[in-house]
Amino acid sequence: MPNARDTRMNRLFHVPLSPFCRKVRLVLAEKKIEVELVEERYWERDADFLRRNPAGKVPVLRMDGRTFAESQAICEYLEETCPEPPLMPSDPRDRAEARRLVFWFDDKFHAEVTSKLLYERVNKKITGEGYPDSRNVKAGAQAIKFHLDYLGWLLDQRRWLAGDRMTLADFAAAAHLSALDYISDVDWNRNANVKDWYAKIKSRPAFRGILADQVPGFPPPAHYADLDF
Amino acid sequence: MPNARDTRMNRLFHVPLSPFCRKVRLVLAEKKIEVELVEERYWERDADFLRRNPAGKVPVLRMDGRTFAESQAICEYLEETCPEPPLMPSDPRDRAEARRLVFWFDDKFHAEVTSKLLYERVNKKITGEGYPDSRNVKAGAQAIKFHLDYLGWLLDQRRWLAGDRMTLADFAAAAHLSALDYISDVDWNRNANVKDWYAKIKSRPAFRGILADQVPGFPPPAHYADLDF
Numbered sequence: 001m002p003n004a005r006d007t008r009m010n011r012l013f014h015v016p017l018s019p020f021c022r023k024v025r026l027v028l029a030e031k032k033i034e035v036e037l038v039e040e041r042y043w044e045r046d047a048d049f050l051r052r053n054p055a056g057k058v059p060v061l062r063m064d065g066r067t068f069a070e071s072q073a074i075c076e077y078l079e080e081t082c083p084e085p086p087l088m089p090s091d092p093r094d095r096a097e098a099r100r101l102v103f104w105f106d107d108k109f110h111a112e113v114t115s116k117l118l119y120e121r122v123n124k125k126i127t128g129e130g131y132p133d134s135r136n137v138k139a140g141a142q143a144i145k146f147h148l149d150y151l152g153w154l155l156d157q158r159r160w161l162a163g164d165r166m167t168l169a170d171f172a173a174a175a176h177l178s179a180l181d182y183i184s185d186v187d188w189n190r191n192a193n194v195k196d197w198y199a200k201i202k203s204r205p206a207f208r209g210i211l212a213d214q215v216p217g218f219p220p221p222a223h224y225a226d227l228d229f
Numbered sequence: 230m231p232n233a234r235d236t237r238m239n240r241l242f243h244v245p246l247s248p249f250c251r252k253v254r255l256v257l258a259e260k261k262i263e264v265e266l267v268e269e270r271y272w273e274r275d276a277d278f279l280r281r282n283p284a285g286k287v288p289v290l291r292m293d294g295r296t297f298a299e300s301q302a303i304c305e306y307l308e309e310t311c312p313e314p315p316l317m318p319s320d321p322r323d324r325a326e327a328r329r330l331v332f333w334f335d336d337k338f339h340a341e342v343t344s345k346l347l348y349e350r351v352n353k354k355i356t357g358e359g360y361p362d363s364r365n366v367k368a369g370a371q372a373i374k375f376h377l378d379y380l381g382w383l384l385d386q387r388r389w390l391a392g393d394r395m396t397l398a399d400f401a402a403a404a405h406l407s408a409l410d411y412i413s414d415v416d417w418n419r420n421a422n423v424k425d426w427y428a429k430i431k432s433r434p435a436f437r438g439i440l441a442d443q444v445p446g447f448p449p450p451a452h453y454a455d456l457d458f
Contacts, residue, residue, distance in 0.1 A: 055337050055378065067321050070336075072301075075327035080321040092309040093295050099302035107299075108284050150283065 011062040013040040020071035022175035029206035098162035101169035116140025152191035240291040242269040249300035251404035258435035316337035327391035345369025381420035
């Protein structure tokens with residue numbers, strides 16, 4: 001019964017540079033959950049894919065006989081069902097801080113930076129939407145400075161973004177920054193705290209898959225996969 | 230020591246028609262957590278407010294000696310620390326479905342509908358950004374039909390949006406729809422399931438505060454607070 005087996009296999013529908021997919025891939029790898037990666041051209045709005053997620057977005061995770069959508073819902077599910085190693089603090093107040101920072105990146109950083117740099121430079125070309133709007137690129141390049149400074153300020157007070165331990169907040173931040181680093185849009189010399197933090201997270205085994213990504217037409221710069229960047 | 234007492238008081242910084250604030254207000258009221266509501270003109274970027282939440286957004290909750298930001302981080306915190314009555318299912322798979330729908334409304338519905346109708350018609354006037362863009366209003370009026378149909382389809386199979394019990398997903402949906410209903414932008418006759426569901430949630434005591442909201446310059450229509458709408 002190959003079909004019955006197929007439905008039990010863990011499968012993540014993703015695109016390589018999506019920060020939301022990268023966040024989920026990091027969590028899966030950190031928790032050592034094996035998963036088959038399937039690239040999904042979500043913008044073609046394939047009927048099978050829309051049945052899996054009527055929102056038409058990646059990531060979508062097929063696991064435990066169910067289909068999961070929305071990256072943060074997926075991460076919370078993985079944390080609840082595969083608690084080792086923990087990626088959320090144990091104190092509810094610290095959990096709220098970790099979640100605040102996840103949303104900081106997935107909402108604010110995404111709107112002000114990722115969508116203005118990565119989507120303009122890469123997604124528009126891949127999905128056939130045309131050329132980058134230089135006003136957006138300029139605004140994104142300006143906004144990322146403020147965000148790097150904010151990260152640096154947090155890391156003045158904390159070992160990891162949400163406190164003393166690595167959490168989903170670090171993965172959300174690293175997911176966005178790694179995707180932007182793939183197109184050389186992160187100035188790692190702006191803040192030493194941020195560079196040290198990224199060096200720590202980049203050297204984790206869970207990061208290997210992401211550092212091996214190759215997007216046709218967009219070769220990564222040499223420093224992208226270099227642990228000594 | 231009036232100051233020491235002040236800092237222990239629960240206080241929610243909000244604006245009345247924000248769906249993100251409404252979601253938190255519904256959760257607080259359902260869990261019978263008393264809170265002082267403080268209207269925050271977040272667009273004026275007051276320095277004290279930016280210290281509380283550098284993202285510059287509402288809602289911000291002051292509670293248990295800490296400051297919490299990001300509506301979903303706040304709701305998860307309230308669920309973890311004040312579990313009665315539960316607003317999340319007990320099965321992790323069902324929790325993932327409830328969270329998926331929260332993000333459906335707070336991300337997709339917000340981008341396609343709330344920001345195109347409520348923000349164009351109301352927020353722009355309040356914050357002095359000018360007149361509504363009629364293309365956005367038209368796109369929002371079109372998009373809400375698809376969302377009401379999707380809600381109706383879910384409610385064909387379930388008593389509440391995420392399953393047999395009322396969850397955060399229902400509050401997220403009701404928060405957006407109630408804010409749009411304040412400006413008469415919801416066609417309750419489009420889908421009988423949706424109207425029945427909204428009648429159920431609207432009649433809960435937790436909804437009373439929201440139905441009593443009055444925004445200067447924008448009187449609500451007569452049906453807004455009417456339980457028999």
